Structure formats: structure tokens, C-alpha cells
Amino acid sequence: MKLDIIAGARPNFMKIAPIIEALEKVSDKIEYRLIHTGQHYDKKMSGSFFEQLGIPEPDVNLEVGSGTQAEQTGRIMERYEALLLRDPADWVLVVGDVTSTMACSIAAKKLNMGVIHVEGGIRSNDITMPEEINRMVTDAITDIFYTTSEVANENLKNLGHGTNKIRYVGNTMIDTLLKNMSRFNKPEVWNTHNLKEKEYFVMTLHRPANVDEETQLKNLIDEIVKGAKGMPIVFPVHPRTAKMLKGIGIQADNLYMIEPLGYLEFNYLVQHAFAVITDSGGITEETTVMKVPCMTLRDNTERPETITIGTNELVGTNPDNVAPFMKKLHEGNWKTGEIPYLWDGHTAERIVEDLLKV
Ligand code: UD1
Numbered sequence: 001m002k003l004d005i006i007a008g009a010r011p012n013f014m015k016i017a018p019i020i021e022a023l024e025k026v027s028d029k030i031e032y033r034l035i036h037t038g039q040h041y042d043k044k045m046s047g048s049f050f051e052q053l054g055i056p057e058p059d060v061n062l063e064v065g066s067g068t069q070a071e072q073t074g075r076i077m078e079r080y081e082a083l084l085l086r087d088p089a090d091w092v093l094v095v096g097d098v099t100s101t102m103a104c105s106i107a108a109k110k111l112n113m114g115v116i117h118v119e120g121g122i123r124s125n126d127i128t129m130p131e132e133i134n135r136m137v138t139d140a141i142t143d144i145f146y147t148t149s150e151v152a153n154e155n156l157k158n159l160g161h162g163t164n165k166i167r168y169v170g171n172t173m174i175d176t177l178l179k180n181m182s183r184f185n186k187p188e189v190w191n192t193h194n195l196k197e198k199e200y201f202v203m204t205l206h207r208p209a210n211v212d213e214e215t216q217l218k219n220l221i222d223e224i225v226k227g228a229k230g231m232p233i234v235f236p237v238h239p240r241t242a243k244m245l246k247g248i249g250i251q252a253d254n255l256y257m258i259e260p261l262g263y264l265e266f267n268y269l270v271q272h273a274f275a276v277i278t279d280s281g282g283i284t285e286e287t288t289v290m291k292v293p294c295m296t297l298r299d300n301t302e303r304p305e306t307i308t309i310g311t312n313e314l315v316g317t318n319p320d321n322v323a324p325f326m327k328k329l330h331e332g333n334w335k336t337g338e339i340p341y342l343w344d345g346h347t348a349e350r351i352v353e354d355l356l357k358v
Contacts, residue, residue: 001358002089003032004108007058008039008076008100011173011282013049014263015095015118018175018348020055029356033089037076037100038063045239048262053176069099069130076103084111091358094138095119095172097302102134109141114358118172118351120145121152122302128209131281135302144358146351148285149305149340169350170342173282174289178345180264187265189234193256198274201228202266206238207279209317210297217241218248219319220297224277225252227326233277234269236261275329284312289343293334295325311337 003023007016016034023032036058040046049055060083064075076099084107092108093116094101105115120139124132139145139156147153148171156166189195203224211217224233235257237245245257261269270276270286275293278284281303287294288310295315306312311334315321328334342350 001030001091001355003030003355004089004092004104005032005034006037006092006094006100006104007034007055008037008104009098010040010045010049011280012095012098012100013046013053013055014176014282015172017053017055018172018179019093019095019118019351022348022352026352026356030352033059035059035080035083035104036061037080037104038065039072039076039098039100041065042239044260044262052263053180072099073103076100077107080104081107081111084108084113089113091116093118097122097131097134097138099130099134102137105138105141114143115141116144116146116355117142118146119148119152121147121156121166122149123155124298124300124302126300129207132302146347146354148343149303151304167351167354168342169354170344170347171285171340172347172351173285174343175345175348176263177267177286177289180267181271183264184268184271185262185264186268187261189256189258190269193232193234195232195234195272197272200232200234200273201275201277202269202273203233203235203277204238204283205235205279205297206240207298209299210279211238211241211244214244214248216317216319217244218250220317220322221250221252221255223319223322224326225255227322228254229326229330230254231274232256234258236266275334279317284310285343287311288337289339291337293329295322295329297322305340309338309340311335 038061062079091114094105095118109115117138145166146169153166205211233255237257271290276287277295279297284294284306288306294312297315299316315325
């Protein structure tokens with residue numbers, strides 16, 4: 001079997017790392033090629049993850065760089081198709097829901113390759129999110145789904161996909177988390193700001209709904225700063241958010257805005273935090289496994305099990321919603337949560353075992 005593994009943006013890298021590690025053990029049976037689309041290209045958004053997670057250098061980098069949704073999609077499709085025409089593969093394995101996931105699936109499927117989607121089937125039902133479109137399009141042309149939850153399985157069955165295509169294996173992002181927990185590394189900000197165990201917040205914001213509009217971003221941050229009651233808020237700022245923040249000039253004594261962190265440093269901070277405030281999806285899975293309270297600043301989630309089973313609560317994007325959740329946190333009334341079935345650190349092994357039968 002000749003298999004292409006696609007990675008393009010930050011949340012892909014922790015998902016492919018354990019799959020590649022498991023594939024290395026069966027290199028006599030499955031020949032794989034790692035393709036980086038170059039959607040994320042900074043050391044801080046990409047390179048440091050390869051280094052810290054021991055991911056080998058990509059065999060090919062399509063170097064598509066920044067652009068609008070359509071520009072990035074178009075460039076990835078053109079360049080990946082050209083590669084496949086020169087040097088075809090039998091299957092493409094894509095992960096998650098970023099632009100690279102969708103673009104490579106389309107290019108491959110149109111050349112009659114098989115498409116494997118890891119983390120298939122999840123849905124926010126919010127079509128204003130580019131990620132939701134990426135999920136829908138990718139799943140529509142996927143041949144094998146490796147899923148993270150029962151809800152994903154149900155979504156796929158309701159869409160008419162046969163149960164023979166759906167394989168509930170767990171969560172490869174959690175494989176990476178559990179494998180690296182003992183290596184988590186105290187970042188510099190811990191000492192420079194004298195952080196104390198369980199006495200600070202970690203915040204990340206990058207969704208267009210929260211960060212692309214000045215007043216929304218300002219009001220949200222103001223409410224969070226107020227609700228933190230003086231407790232430090234460590235805020236590693238995504239490049240998209242940084243561009244916006246420059247113009248607003250937000251400042252507060254307890255708000256520490258820093259550069260994006262490496263994987264080991266970011267998760268050290270999360271593990272020891274009082275609570276996390278985020279609009280990311282993946283982080284809600286990590287906080288669930290680390291049993292850290294998590295407030296999600298979105299109106300919906302494609303990962304409902306982080307709420308029904310885990311430590312996550314959906315706060316919404318309305319800044320007025322922040323205060324009651326903050327109160328609950330400060331009063332010590334947050335749920336402790338459980339870990340979803342099969343989020344056990346062995347998902348990539350199950351995937352590769354299954355791939356050997358394809
Ligand atoms: C993308 C993903 C999102 C994921 C997020 C994690 C899509 C549709 N969205 O959103 O699902 O949660 O990544 O980060 O695929 N930039 C840099 N350096 C980089 C990469 C980007 O400065 O290495 C800048 C770009 O120039 C752009 C901005 O950051 O202005 C946003 O990057 P982009 O890849 O377009 O989308 P994200 O918002 O990061």
C-alpha cells in the first residue's frame with residue numbers, strides 16, 4: 001500500500017505524530033509519504049511541533065503559505081494534484097478539519113485514490129465556520145472513517161454511510177497528549193509572571209466569530225479580565241488574533257499576552273491551570289483528559305462529548321454570558337468529568353492495525 005499522510009496546520013501535527021510512529025513499525029507493509037501543505041509555515045505554528053513531537057521531516061512541502069480560503073484551497077489542490085500525477089499513491093490519509101484536509105481529499109479523490117479521514121463525522125452544524133464546510137466536503141468523499149466518538153458514528157450513519165466504512169478507534173490527539181505528559185515543560189512565562197499552581201487562567205482565541213470584529217474581541221476580553229478577579233490570564237496569541245489586537249490596544253494588569261507556545265509548554269500551562277478559556281475544539285479534548293475546567297467561547301461545538309462527558313461548558317460568544325460561568329468556577333462548582341471511551345493513548349495503533357487489512 002502506498003499511503004500519503006497530509007498535515008497542513010497546527011492542529012494536524014499532534015494528530016499525525018502517533019500515526020507516523022505506528023506506521024514506522026510496519027514499513028515493510030505500508031509505504032508512506034508525509035506531505036506538508038505549508039498552510040502553517042512559522043516555526044511557532046509548525047516547525048516547533050515537528051521538533052518536539054519527533055515527526056520526521058516531510059517528504060514534500062507544497063509551501064502554499066497564507067491566503068484567503070479559496071486561494072489556499074486552490075493552491076493546495078493544484079500542487080497536490082501535480083505531485084500525484086508525477087508520483088501517484090493508492091490512499092490519502094487526512095486528519096481534522098482544516099483547509100488542507102478538504103483540499104487534498106478532493107485532489108486525491110478526483111484521481112480515484114481512496115480517502116481515509118481520521119476524526120471523520122463530527123459536526124458543529126454551523127455552516128458559517130470554514131471548518132464545518134471542510135468536514136462536510138471531506139466526509140462526502142471519504143472511503144474509510146476513523147472516528148473519535150459515538151456521536152460522530154451516528155452522524156455518519158444518518159448521512160447514509162455504511163457501518164462497514166465507520167471505525168470507532170478513539171482520538172489520536174489524545175495519544176500524543178498521554179505520550180508526552182511526562183515531558184511537559186514549564187514555559188518562561190511561569191517564572192517571569194510568578195505563576196502558581198491552579199491560580200491562573202490559560203486563554204486562546206482565534207475563531208473569526210470572536211477575533212475578526214474589534215468590538216466583539218474587546219468586549220469578550222474585558223469580561224474575561226473582570227471575571228478573573230485579578231487572577232493572571234496567560235494568553236498565547238494566535239497570529240490571526242495578533243493582527244486584530246494591534247489596533248485595539250487592550251491592556252490589563254492580569255492579562256499576559258505572549259507568543260504562541262510550543263506543544264510541551266502550552267500543555268504544561270493547561271495541566272496546571274485553574275481553568276482554560278478557549279474557542280478551539282482540540283483544546284476542549286485535552287482539558288477533558290487532563291480534567292481541567294474549560295469554558296468554550298462558541299455557540300456550538302462539534303465535540304459534544306467534551307460537555308456531556310468531559311469538563312467543558314459552552315459559554316457562547318456573547319460577552320454577557322461570561323460572568324455566570326466565572327462565578328461557578330470561583331465557587332468551586334465545576335464538574336470533574338470523565339474520559340470518553342477509547343481516548344486511551346492507543347488509537348494510532350488501532351488505525352494502523354486496521355490499515356493493514358485494507
Ligand atoms: C487554521 C484552521 C483552523 C485551526 C487553526 C489553528 C482552516 C480553515 N482553519 O485557522 O481550523 O484551528 O488553523 O491555528 O484551515 N499565519 C502566520 N503564520 C503561520 C500561519 C498563519 O502568521 O504559520 C497567519 C496567516 O497569515 C493568517 C492567519 O495567521 O493571516 C490565519 O492563518 P490561517 O491558516 O489562514 O487560518 P487560521 O485562522 O490559523
